Amino acid sequence: MPNKIANKQAICxxxxxxxxxxxxxCVLCSDSxxxxxxxxxxxxxxxQAIEVGIAEQxxxxxxxxxxxxGKKPFAASPASFLTTRSYEQAKVDCAYSDTNVKLxxxxxxxxxxxxxxxxxxxxxxxxxxxxxxxxxxLPSDRFQTAKLIRALLKDEKPxxxxxxxxxxxxxxxxxxxxxxxxxxxxxxxGTDIAxxxxxxLVRPALDAAAxxxxxxxxxxxxxxxCVKPLDEEAVVKAATNAKAVLTVEEHSxxxxxxxxxxxxxxxSCPRLVENLSLPDAPVVTGTSKEVFSYYGLDAEGIAAxxxxxxxxxxx
Amino acid sequence: MEIDKLESLRWxxxxxxxxxxxxxxxxxxxxxxxxxxxxxxxYENHLRITPETVxxxxxxxxxxxxxxxxxxxxxxLCHEGFLDLDDVKARFSKFKSPYIGHPNNKLCGIEMNSxxxxxxxxxxxxxxxxxKMDGRNYRTYVFMGDGELxxxxxxxxxxxxxxxxxxxxxxxxxxxxxxxxxxxxDVMKQDSQEERWAAFGWNVLSVPGNDIRALDAxxxxxxxxxxxxxxxxxxxxxxFGSPVMENKASWHHHLPNTEEYAQITADFAAHKEECHA
Numbered sequence: 266m267p268n269k270i271a272n273k274q275a276i277c278x279x280x281x282x283x284x285x286x287x288x289x290x291c292v293l294c295s296d297s298x299x300x301x302x303x304x305x306x307x308x309x310x311x312x313q314a315i316e317v318g319i320a321e322q323x324x325x326x327x328x329x330x331x332x333x334x335g336k337k338p339f340a341a342s343p344a345s346f347l348t349t350r351s352y353e354q355a356k357v358d359c360a361y362s363d364t365n366v367k368l369x370x371x372x373x374x375x376x377x378x379x380x381x382x383x384x385x386x387x388x389x390x391x392x393x394x395x396x397x398x399x400x401x402x403l404p405s406d407r408f409q410t411a412k413l414i415r416a417l418l419k420d421e422k423p424x425x426x427x428x429x430x431x432x433x434x435x436x437x438x439x440x441x442x443x444x445x446x447x448x449x450x451x452x453x454x455g456t457d458i459a460x461x462x463x464x465x466l467v468r469p470a471l472d473a474a475a476x477x478x479x480x481x482x483x484x485x486x487x488x489x490x491c492v493k494p495l496d497e498e499a500v501v502k503a504a505t506n507a508k509a510v511l512t513v514e515e516h517s518x519x520x521x522x523x524x525x526x527x528x529x530x531x532x533s534c535p536r537l538v539e540n541l542s543l544p545d546a547p548v549v550t551g552t553s554k555e556v557f558s559y560y561g562l563d564a565e566g567i568a569a570x571x572x573x574x575x576x577x578x579x580x
Numbered sequence: 581m582e583i584d585k586l587e588s589l590r591w592x593x594x595x596x597x598x599x600x601x602x603x604x605x606x607x608x609x610x611x612x613x614x615x616x617x618x619x620x621x622x623y624e625n626h627l628r629i630t631p632e633t634v635x636x637x638x639x640x641x642x643x644x645x646x647x648x649x650x651x652x653x654x655x656x657l658c659h660e661g662f663l664d665l666d667d668v669k670a671r672f673s674k675f676k677s678p679y680i681g682h683p684n685n686k687l688c689g690i691e692m693n694s695x696x697x698x699x700x701x702x703x704x705x706x707x708x709x710x711x712k713m714d715g716r717n718y719r720t721y722v723f724m725g726d727g728e729l730x731x732x733x734x735x736x737x738x739x740x741x742x743x744x745x746x747x748x749x750x751x752x753x754x755x756x757x758x759x760x761x762x763x764x765x766d767v768m769k770q771d772s773q774e775e776r777w778a779a780f781g782w783n784v785l786s787v788p789g790n791d792i793r794a795l796d797a798x799x800x801x802x803x804x805x806x807x808x809x810x811x812x813x814x815x816x817x818x819x820f821g822s823p824v825m826e827n828k829a830s831w832h833h834h835l836p837n838t839e840e841y842a843q844i845t846a847d848f849a850a851h852k853e854e855c856h857a
Contacts, residue, residue: 291713312713318743323702323736330706330720333691335637336713338706353696354733358703362685362693 268407268435272428272465273302273341273371275407279414280339284310290418291331293317293340295324300430301341301371321350325368329358332365337418344370344386344427345377348393359423360398367417368393368425373403374464374515375548375556376430382547386427390463391520393425394493400424401493403464403514408437409490412444429465429515431553436468436488447491449499455483458571459503459536462513463489463522469557470513472564477571484571492522497529504530509537509578511571513562518542537578541570581624584855586792589624589659590617591852594821596655596665598844601835604651604672607681610831611725612652614756614789614816619649619656621795622721622752626803631661634689640718641707643692645700646725646754647682648833654679662689698731700724701751705741708749708809719803723752727759730768735780741809742781749809750802751782755789756818758829777811789814822847 284290284306291313298304298316307314315331317324321342328338340347347370348355359366370389377384393401402417402424404410410428417424436452437443443450452467453474462470467488474484485503489496504510510530512523523540530538541562549559557563561570581589593616601607622642629639644653654672658665671677678684682695692703704722711718728734741749753773757764764770777784783805787794795814802810818832819825822844825834836844 288713315709317736317740320736320739322698322733323705323740326699326702326733326737327706327709327740329692330703330708331710331713332706333703334641334707334710334714336710354699354702357693357696357699364692 269432270407271302271430271432272404272407272410275410276369276414276428277302277306279411281306281309283418284313287337288313289335289337291315291336291338293324293328293338295319295321295342297342297371300343301369303341321346322354325351325354325366326358328366329354329362329364333362337365339367339369341369341371343384344373344389345384348386348389348425352392355393355399355425356396360396363398364423365421366423368423370425370427372430373427374429375543375553378552378556379550385548387517387543387548389427390492390514390516390522394520398423402426402490403492404428404490405464405467405488406433406436408435408439408442409444409488412442413490416446427464429553433465434468436471447494447496449491449496450488451499452486452488453484455485456506457483457508458575459485459487459507459510460513460567460571461487461489461500461503461510461522461526463492464515466513466515466562469562469564470567473567473571476564476568482572482575489522492525495525495529500526500529501533504536505534507536509539509574511539511541511567511574513541513567515562516542518545537574539570539574541567583793583796586620586624588852588855590620590792591821591848593620593655593659595845595848596658597651598836598841600651600654600669600672602841603669606673606833606835607651608648608833609651610758610818610825610828610834611646611649611754611756613820613825614818615646615649615723615754616652616655617790617792618723618752618754618795618814619652621792622799623656623660625796626799627721628718629689631688638716638718641691641704641720643694643700643704643722644683645694645722646697646728647694650682653683657689663687697725697728698733701734701737701741704749704751705737705744705746708746709744711748712746719748719750721750721752723754726753726755726757726764726770727767729753729770738777738780738782745807746809747806750799750812751809752812752814754816755813756816758818758827758832760829760832762829773813781808783808783810784813785810786813786815789816790820821851
């Protein structure tokens, strides 16, 4: 039975659970409560829900003001707008002022496939990572998303979380979801190639490892939900044990996971590193599945790139 | 503090402000001089916060959205006991100093960082909303410049402040009619401020902005207003206090030379003398 619960739904569930006992937990939306799956929160906790209308700068500024007064705001808006329209509020009001604002970028990456580049966020990892004191997380499935949000509820620092629009296939289970804050999850340990993936491309990366295994290629798969702070120790360990490193992300080739992993590997344990990402161009129109397949970001594409990279590494 | 004492104090604070600028080798002197009276009146007579209550959840909140008027803010914060004037003068703008040219919330009494314009009002809306959500009776104040009002985010904040009927929120616009490039009306028309804010659902009080008594009365009126936020349009004079710098756009960020400094200091002293005559 395929999973029908999107990661954003898992966020709403955890926030509703927390709001029951903690009146400081609040959510803010910019006419985005439906697309953020936060309507149940607005209905059940109207006193803890704030609608600002289509005004992302106001959304983040208000969240920062609330946080400075002890509230625990989660501001949710499409990642494409949240990380560009209100970028300066994220920088100044959240990160610089060090307010406890959790920015939830929904429908991230190319979730809004056919709506065009205005609605895509292929720059958000780079943009948000470049802000001092801003953390960047891309959980892979609903179980990990829930664990991440529970962890974020306990700290008082700003963070950006990106999730996609649609339900993705589970990686973990309710009972088995190892999670340590700011530590990558080791999904598989291998000796030929290290695949470091983030967000909703972790699942196809894991499936690619299975395809590779069938061909006798041993792969490590790291679920690097924490792009910033990057789990450098895990990256170095995975790279050291492999002949090459392949990164996989739903992002531009500039300044994302691939860039950070390459920096880390180059300075600590040089290996060939290749970055599988979206192109530095408006992406082709289609559903997420179609777009990922087109750019080689599905299991077959990732496996093919891994094989090719290993060939290069052997020369 | 009584009005006649504030009439005298304003010149001491201006002198402190100019001395901070001279010590640091730069500052936004024009806007400092226009807004310092409002800062003084707010901190002396209305804002419920002391150095001992900076962490009290019921303290009033203040955000200096026109963060470049920091030297005026330093002068007031020092006078109110939050910071030490000698320390500020010794280290303002110096290597590794916490006393930078815009608000730094690592310093005692400063709630939020600012600098980039157009940020303060949405933040203040959030603070005022938090008070309503928590049933606390503290008030939130935010000061903006008039050139700043060209930022769209100001009007997003104005929209939400009106929408949420935040009568615990008071904004002040330092309407000195000058910005770096010249007259605000030549750069980007700002009139009529009164009509614009009223259209966004705000209670509008337009007052002579370097008139201590008028400012004091306006803050009191804002406190009494129910059902909507208040904006005080403080019609000020940029560089107020000395003809050397009054109404001169070039003094937005100008470091007085020795002669100018001497004249400004003499003008402040003469004004103070008039208060005691």
